Amino acid sequence: MTTSARDAGFDDEALSRLCKAIQDDIDDGRMFGASIIVARRGKIGLQKVFGTVTPDGRAACDDDIYLAMSVSKSFTATLVLRSIDQGRFTLDTKVVEILPDFAAGGKQNVTLRQLLNHTAGTFRGFLPPGISAENLGNLDQYYASVASMPIDYAVLGKILVATDPKERNFRTIAKEELFDPLGMEHSCFGLAEDHADRVPVCHTEKQTNASTPMTQNMLTKGCTNGNEIPAASAFCTIRDLFRFVETMRQRGTNGEYRLMSKALFDYACKNHTGSLSNASPRAFYGIGGGSTMWMVDPDRDLSVCFLSAGFIEGLHHLERLSKINDLALAACD
Numbered sequence: 001m002t003t004s005a006r007d008a009g010f011d012d013e014a015l016s017r018l019c020k021a022i023q024d025d026i027d028d029g030r031m032f033g034a035s036i037i038v039a040r041r042g043k044i045g046l047q048k049v050f051g052t053v054t055p056d057g058r059a060a061c062d063d064d065i066y067l068a069m070s071v072s073k074s075f076t077a078t079l080v081l082r083s084i085d086q087g088r089f090t091l092d093t094k095v096v097e098i099l100p101d102f103a104a105g106g107k108q109n110v111t112l113r114q115l116l117n118h119t120a121g122t123f124r125g126f127l128p129p130g131i132s133a134e135n136l137g138n139l140d141q142y143y144a145s146v147a148s149m150p151i152d153y154a155v156l157g158k159i160l161v162a163t164d165p166k167e168r169n170f171r172t173i174a175k176e177e178l179f180d181p182l183g184m185e186h187s188c189f190g191l192a193e194d195h196a197d198r199v200p201v202c203h204t205e206k207q208t209n210a211s212t213p214m215t216q217n218m219l220t221k222g223c224t225n226g227n228e229i230p231a232a233s234a235f236c237t238i239r240d241l242f243r244f245v246e247t248m249r250q251r252g253t254n255g256e257y258r259l260m261s262k263a264l265f266d267y268a269c270k271n272h273t274g275s276l277s278n279a280s281p282r283a284f285y286g287i288g289g290g291s292t293m294w295m296v297d298p299d300r301d302l303s304v305c306f307l308s309a310g311f312i313e314g315l316h317h318l319e320r321l322s323k324i325n326d327l328a329l330a331a332c333d
Contacts, residue, residue: 006333008045009301010038014331015046021323026051029206030320031310033060035238038328041301042246045331047238053199053309065186065197065235066307067223069288072189072234075244077116079177080156081260081268084112088163091116098162099155115156117272139170139228157230170228181257182247184240191235193224198235204310215311232288241305245294248284249303285325289313293321297329304328 005012015038025031033051037044049060068075084090089098091113096103102110131141139157157170164173171189179187191198201219203212223233236244247254252265269284285295290311295304306324311317 002044002047005045005331008043009040009333010045010331011333014327018046018324018327018331019048019050021327022050025312025320029204030312030316031207031308032202032204033310034306034308035060035062035064035066036307036324037238037242037303037305038331039242039246039303040332042249042303044242049238051309055200055202055204060309062239063186063197063237064199064307064309065191065195065237066199066292066309067191067201067219067232067288068234068236068241068307069232069290069292071236071241071286071288071292071294072229073231074286074294075174075178075234076156076160076230077268078244078259079160079173080112080116081264082177083160083163085260085264089159095155095159098159102155112156112159113272119273139230157228160230170230171226174234178244178259179240182243182254182259184236184243187234187236187240189229189233189235190227191224192226193220197237198224199307199309202310207310207312236307238305238307241294241307242303245296245303245305248294249296249298249301287318287321290317293324295325295328300329300332302328302332 005015018036018038022034022036026033031051032055033049033053035049036046038046047062049062049064051060052058053060053064089112092111094108095110095112095115096108102108139161160173161168161170168176174189178184186197201216201223203216219232223229223235227233243254247257247259248265251262252258252260253262269282280297280299282299283295283297285293287293290313291308293304293306296302304325306321312320
């Protein structure tokens with residue numbers, strides 16, 4: 001639901017400062033363009049596109065489909081929590097109870113809880129040894145490559161497949177259990193590379209370095225054309241991301257579809273790692289490398305969704321997201 005900024009509970013001038021901050025990044029050559037939604041209590045006070053989404057100047061629009069990067073993990077983690085609600089396993093289930101070969105390399109005691117909160121001591125790289133960019137999105141090959149390593153990346157997608165009573169692949173599970181029920185009609189894992197609305201992986205000239213061509217090729221080939229990377233290969237529009245985020249704001253339901261129980265949602269949103277609090281102690285979020293973010297502040301009923309074209313890597317991306325969220329918080333009446 002889109003309404004005026006004031007009716008949604010925002011200060012117009014403060015939202016203008018948020019828009020200026022995004023436009024300044026574009027004007028300075030740090031990125032090409034972006035889409036943003038800022039809402040309170042489900043009412044959109046700001047929905048806006050900025051700049052272009054391709055190096056050749058295609059204007060940004062609401063239907064652009066962005067690579068979600070690690071925001072994909074939010075989708076995958078939600079599916080895992082849904083499976084816990086359905087009794088297929090628990091947070092403290094050891095991975096080896098589902099995938100016995102995962103025990104190699106001293107990983108026999110790793111639990112799903114540890115995979116979800118990144119405390120398993122697991123593989124942090126994007127491209128495991130022996131996997132080409134073209135095969136990065138083959139979930140079976142990826143898992144086979146890392147299962148015998150002393151360290152490993154989260155294999156939550158493989159667990160979902162192994163425990164699915166319908167024997168579906170990961171893409172289908174995500175479509176039928178998450179995207180379709182929430183009305184995320186443009187979302188999927190592994191969008192076709194030649195899809196007309198796909199925003200390509202790109203960097204502005206100012207953000208380009210010696211490794212940029214390799215990064216772009218790896219993300220493009222690894223994340224498109226049906227490839228399944230539970231941590232990275234989801235695609236979505238800004239409206240689709242907002243539908244997901246609003247479900248999170250409402251504690252796992254959108255009023256029609258119960259994605260997970262409120263009890264499990266509330267538990268999952270607690271601080272399990274001891275890190276510093278956000279502006280609101282109950283705020284939670286998802287971040288994708290270089291380009292994407294969502295945030296919910298329950299204390300203010302605030303939702304922020306951000307997707308951008310033109311990667312800003314490293315700490316500069318995190319600083320940009322902090323600024324966007326700070327300005328959104330400052331805009332709340």
